[in-house]
Structure formats: C-alpha cells, structure tokens
Amino acid sequence: MSADLRALPAVEALLQTQQAANLVAEYGRPLTLEAIRAELTDLRRRLKENGELTIPERGQILDAASDRLESWLRTTLVPVINATGVVLHTNLGRAPLSRAAMNAAQSLTTGYCTLEYDLAKGVRGSRSVHAEELLKHLTGAEAALVVNNNAAALLLCLSALARRQRVVIARSQLVEIGGGFRVPDVMNQSGAKLVEVGTTNRVHRRDFEEALNEPAALVLRAHHSNFRILGFTTEPSLEELVEVAHARGVIVLDDLGSGALLNTEQYGLAHEPTVQESMKAGADLICFSGDKLLGGPQAGIIIGKADLVAKVKKHPLARAVRADKLALGVLAVTLTHYLKNEAEREIPIWRMIGTTPEQIEARAQRWRAVLDLGEVIEAHSAVGGGSLPEETLRTFVLALNVPQPNKFLARLRAANPPVIARVENELVVFDPRTVLPEEEGALLVAVKNILGKI
Numbered sequence: 528m529s530a531d532l533r534a535l536p537a538v539e540a541l542l543q544t545q546q547a548a549n550l551v552a553e554y555g556r557p558l559t560l561e562a563i564r565a566e567l568t569d570l571r572r573r574l575k576e577n578g579e580l581t582i583p584e585r586g587q588i589l590d591a592a593s594d595r596l597e598s599w600l601r602t603t604l605v606p607v608i609n610a611t612g613v614v615l616h617t618n619l620g621r622a623p624l625s626r627a628a629m630n631a632a633q634s635l636t637t638g639y640c641t642l643e644y645d646l647a648k649g650v651r652g653s654r655s656v657h658a659e660e661l662l663k664h665l666t667g668a669e670a671a672l673v674v675n676n677n678a679a680a681l682l683l684c685l686s687a688l689a690r691r692q693r694v695v696i697a698r699s700q701l702v703e704i705g706g707g708f709r710v711p712d713v714m715n716q717s718g719a720k721l722v723e724v725g726t727t728n729r730v731h732r733r734d735f736e737e738a739l740n741e742p743a744a745l746v747l748r749a750h751h752s753n754f755r756i757l758g759f760t761t762e763p764s765l766e767e768l769v770e771v772a773h774a775r776g777v778i779v780l781d782d783l784g785s786g787a788l789l790n791t792e793q794y795g796l797a798h799e800p801t802v803q804e805s806m807k808a809g810a811d812l813i814c815f816s817g818d819k820l821l822g823g824p825q826a827g828i829i830i831g832k833a834d835l836v837a838k839v840k841k842h843p844l845a846r847a848v849r850a851d852k853l854a855l856g857v858l859a860v861t862l863t864h865y866l867k868n869e870a871e872r873e874i875p876i877w878r879m880i881g882t883t884p885e886q887i888e889a890r891a892q893r894w895r896a897v898l899d900l901g902e903v904i905e906a907h908s909a910v911g912g913g914s915l916p917e918e919t920l921r922t923f924v925l926a927l928n929v930p931q932p933n934k935f936l937a938r939l940r941a942a943n944p945p946v947i948a949r950v951e952n953e954l955v956v957f958d959p960r961t962v963l964p965e966e967e968g969a970l971l972v973a974v975k976n977i978l979g980k981i
C-alpha cells in the first residue's frame with residue numbers, strides 16, 4: 528500500500544507557516560517557492576517509488592527545502608586559514624593584503640571613486656595615473672603601466688613590441704610557470720618569432736651575439752621562477768644581455784616574475800632578483816606580478832622607458848587586460864608601504880617571512896598549551912608562488928599524533944572557516960607562520976572540536 532499522495536500539503540498551505548515566512552525573509556519569495564516545489568516534486572517521486580515511505584510532517588518538508596536553499600546559495604570562494612606554512616600559496620590566493628589596502632578596497636567599492644576622473648580639473652582623467660606615479664617614484668622608472676596579471680603583462684609587451692619579429696631568449700629560460708603558463712606559448716601567442724639560444728644548462732654571451740647578427744625586436748630574460756638548474760650551468764647576466772642588445776639597438780625585456788622590492792637575503796633566504804637590480808642593469812622594460820613578493824593584489828606591473836611603455840599602452844590588447852579599480856586602489860596603498868619604509872611591518876607576507884623561528888616557536892607552544900596536546904617540533908616553511916624554489920625558512924610547527932591523519936585534514940577542511948594543514952611523517956602539522964593572529968582562535972576551536980569527536 529503506497530502513501531496517499533493527495534495527503535501531501537499544498538504549496539500554499541506550506542507558505543502559510545511561520546517556518547516558510549522565515550525562509551521567505553531570508554531567501555526571498557521566488558527562490559523559496561522554487562525550493563518548496565522542488566522538494567514536493569522529489570517527495571512525490573520517492574513516495575511512488577517506495578511504497579514504505581510515509582508522508583512527512585510540514586516541518587520536515589520545510590527543513591528539507593531550507594537545506595536546498597542553503598546548498599543553492601553556498602559560495603565556493605570562501606576564506607580559509609592557511610596553516611601550511613607556504614607564504615605565497617597559489618591555490619589559497621597568494622598574498623593576503625595589508626589592513627590599509629583592505630580598507631582602501633572597501634571604501635573604493637562601496638561608493639563611486641575617481642577611477643577615470645581628474646578631481647582638480649573636473650574632467651575625464653586616466654586610470655593609469657593612480658599606481659603609476661607611485662611606481663615611478665619607487666623604482667625610478669620613466670613610466671609604468673598596470674594590467675590584469677603578469678601573464679597579461681608579458682603577452683602585451685611582446686604583442687606591442689615584437690609581433691612578426693625575432694625575440695631572442697636563453698633555452699634555459701623557456702619555463703612553464705604553472706597553471707598552463709609556458710613562456711614559449713606566450714611568445715607564440717603574441718606573434719613573436721621565438722629564437723632560443725644556447726643549451727638547457729649553459730647559455731653564453733656569444734650565443735646572444737650570434738643570434739643578434741640578424742635583426743631582432745627584443746631580448747627576453749625570464750626568471751626561472753619555480754625551478755632551479757644545478758651543476759654545470761651558466762647564463763649571461765642581465766648587464767651583459769643589455770650590453771649586447773643595446774649595441775645592436777635591441778630592446779631588453781625582463782620578466783622578473785615575483786618582483787621583489789626587498790632583499791630576501793636578510794631573512795636567510797637565497798637571493799631573489801629585485802626590481803631595483805633590473806633597473807640598475809639597464810633593462811628597457813620590466814614586468815612582474817602584484818601578488819607574489821610584492822604582497823599586493825593580482826596585477827601585472829610593467830615599468831621602463833617612457834616611449835616603450837607608451838607604445839605598449841596604445842596596443843589594443845592593453846584595453847582587454849586593463850586592471851580594475853579594486854586592483855589599482857589596493858596596489859597603490861601597498862606601494863605606499865614600501866615608500867614609507869614600513870613594508871615589513873604592514874605587508875602580511877613580509878611580516879610572515881620576517882618572523883623569527885623563536886617567535887614562531889613561542890606561538891606553537893601557546894597553541895600546544897591551549898590544546899594540551901601535541902608536540903612542538905622544528906620544520907620548514909616555504910615562500911612559494913614561483914619564487915625561491917627549494918628555499919625554506921626554519922620554523923616550528925605544532926604536530927598532532929592522531930589516528931588517520933588524512934581524515935583529520937579532511938575534517939579541518941570541513942570546519943568553518945576551513946583550516947588547511949598538512950601531514951608530515953604521519954603527523955598533522957600546523958605552521959603558525961602563515962596563520963594571522965586574528966585567525967588563531969578559530970583554528971584552535973576547530974582543532975578542539977575535531978579532537979572531541981575522535
């Protein structure tokens with residue numbers, strides 16, 4: 528005997544209830560109706576298929592509709608706590624922003640702003656001016672341009688300056704950065720003719736000299752980014768490339784990748800090429816990311832000679848890859864931290880990189896005391912984001928010895944906010960380096976809850 532489908536409550540009857548009124552208040556009437564109808568349709572089908580089922584209470588039907596509404600509106604781009612110790616974690620959004628940068632983002636987007644408006648003259652202005660004056664002041668470059676990301680910056684420079692012309696690059700620099708970004712593919716896409724010189728491990732000045740005996744538009748240097756060649760290797764310095772190229776009237780474009788403005792050696796790391804060094808070496812154009820070692824928003828920054836930047840700006844692609852007001856506003860504030868010599872204090876990634884192992888150990892000990900569990904052990908954090916491959920920072924982690932550590936990780940990811948940790952030698956480890964102080968409480972609550980259930 529199957530249930531009598533006529534006994535199912537009507538949509539209108541369900542809508543009369545207080546529970547439905549609450550749903551309408553939260554989700555709006557059309558979507559609530561859609562969810563109730565979907566639930567009833569589903570219920571009818573299940574009742575027909577399974578004769579044993581009985582008709583649920585109104586409250587249960589509305590609970591199910593509420594679950595539906597929640598799952599329809601669930602967003603997947605949500606904040607997480609990064610306890611991995613990887614400072615520029617590409618999958619976790621690279622660089623967290625400074626407080627001042629975040630405030631700028633908020634105030635610029637809740638109302639109108641001067642994106643393309645000249646306040647003094649009361650006429651149309653240019654969106655280029657906002658971050659560019661700061662970039663010029665900071666780097667000494669004649670001109671600057673900000674676009675959507677560094678991949679776009681490289682594509683744009685090559686398209687504007689080297690289409691149908693030869694571009695000479697060391698074979699050792701034909702890298703794949705990740706996310707499908709390959710330097711040779713970008714060069715092809717721009718219409719430039721790729722001329723690779725030297726061998727995988729050794730590239731000499733004379734390789735460039737020979738290649739430049741024929742006309743070329745550009746010499747490209749690309750940062751190795753996420754890999755390192757060891758052993759019997761050599762590459763000409765940027766100074767040498769500039770000398771060889773300029774003697775023949777050829778432009779040098781330096782794709783710096785991470786675009787460090789501070790010296791990474793002062794934190795016990797290897798040397799990461801800086802923007803200032805590329806300027807000093809005489810590169811004509813330099814491009815780098817806004818959200819790697821600069822510690823700002825996603826952006827591609829191009830600086831260099833005024834005539835070249837002007838040419839790049841005029842290319843039709845420039846409009847297609849332009850930066851939006853959020854990126855420009857946040858980048859401008861991030862740059863002021865460098866100008867004011869407060870980058871290490873204000874920019875989260877530099878604060879994280881600059882934290883000493885002892886400070887981190889003290890934090891891990893505090894966590895251990897709160898949980899009354901685990902062990903504080905020495906480990907390594909990574910910088911990430913395609914910079915400083917193989918380089919690590921000495922750190923201390925809180926290590927928990929729990930059954931089924933990978934299941935524990937999954938439970939951490941299901942917490943609110945989700946916590947991303949890692950397993951090392953069968954232990955679940957939490958690196959305080961990348962956990963912001965204001966996230967500490969939520970992290971410890973999440974761990975405690977999970978511990979209470981196993």
Ligand SMILES: *Cc1c(COP(=O)(O)O)cnc(C)c1O
Nearest residue numbers: 676677678750752784785816913
């Ligand atoms: C990361 C990187 C890019 C791409 O930069 P995005 O800002 O991620 O688009 C290009 N070139 C190099 C050398 C890089 O390291």
